[in-house]
Amino acid sequence: MKRRTALVAAALVAAIAPAFAADWPSKPITMVVPFPAGGSTDAVARLIAQGLGQKLGQTVVVDNRAGAAGNLGTDVVARAQPDGYTIVLSTSGPLANNKFLYKQMPFDPLKDLTPIVAVGEIPMGFAVNPNVKVNSLKEFLDEARAKPGKLSIGNPGNGTIGHLTAELIKVQSKVHALSVPYKGDSPAIVDALSGTVDAVCLPITALVPQIQSGKLKGLAVTSRQRFPGLPNLPTALEQGVNAEATVWLAIAGPKGLPAPVVERLNKDINAILATPEAKAKLAQFGATTMGGSPQQLAHLMATDSEKWKKVIEYAHVTLD
Template structure:
């Protein structure tokens, strides 16, 4: 059998051509990056995403385009990222809902957050607050629960909608205290707050973001925040744990990418996002929306996802909550 030999120059040329795609497209980012936000424009998630996108663009010299993909409690937009090419050019600023809670609330999910997404960076945690109308005699959560147990017909606690973190926090509160509270679901934080201000309900469990102005002005009473530490923007409100109630409930924002995103891209994004949100400007910006900066390596985000997954699975299953 006759052997054929390629000239050395031709072989080198072919090898270079084959190696080109494998070697990548040069330093990342070499073109605009899409940051998907799975919630509507104008909300706190969107505003935080646009701030981070602008800062990343300034630092890395490429445009970071925010793309709002809404629907199914954040599942649609997060799924779009899970199914995107893992090349570093599609990422998401998502929340603990689609990243953790939704898989226990919906019968079927279009993605598996553990297998289909790469954790990149935790941005912040937003505590919930349990706030009451000032006409309610109780001025702390422990006393409120005691009064609600003694006279449940006159104590109704609102929440922003079934399956929301405000709802789950109330279920967690019932499990922690052994007191089943009468609850009322609303269609969002703002309608629930309006009901509270108008006296339709006596208290409300919701992320602190929408309630900050009324709490600051004394139009609402902060019975407790449900974070591990007090919220810096309203330090006079004690935590539930300080009052002997073993509960922690926060909603958190995090940046993720498709599984398989190059590790050097993940590391670069993690470093830059940590620097952005840890700056004095970043901390002040996030605090406006109730955010407490919480940074660390990608592994810290994975640990938080696993920890919250176990916690909220237990609460959701015990309460029998289903959204479809």
């Protein structure tokens, strides 16, 4: 599997357009955001667009193309000319796992996009109602194993990363617990507070106030390292549960984007992400900056695709 994902990652960054305009960029660049204006992805995109415009000497226009869980806007870029004037700031949904959730997927991110750079990531958090008499994720899973199908885990919606993370935890631990989808983080939290569901698996930022106040009991965070906002909350990995899961943001272009364009965008965006302003903006949404090479993003896209494909098939999750 490692060799296969490495080959996929290499292929993702090897596609180079046959010609490259030496005066690039000579006109404004469009950064498509496949989500509505005003959200966290849009805010991060506008920060990067401003900094990128200053470095390139050209305006970078943010174009919001919301719809189909990010697929619509990302597809606009997958179909664009690979001339360096159309890129996308998308998330792990369209870039990794949506193709296994939708039967009619308009593009394949591993074949139709050129990875440029990872931007940031937000881990999931796992918390329970205080009346659930467990003090760790391991204890919760032991309880679920002893009472198959009796414990319930709320999530922010069918096919969301919160839902898939809960399914990943269940698959890895070989337990059966009831998954309860909601329309967003807030209704799931309300039912966890009331005890209607025993636990919730949501982006950690949605859970910070409830865990800090003691209204919910935090059991785990699904990042590799502990979440800075909750330093006392152990990771799932620390507790012996092999469940690393984050929703991440990344910038990509159409297939065949010229190597000089990829290299310049990667260099400049990495420089922007290293600034205190960018780190603070991502931290505002509970995200940590990532950065790195195009090859690292290609590897992330390939390995996350492999991971979520297995979980989605095992749990029979579908969105159409």
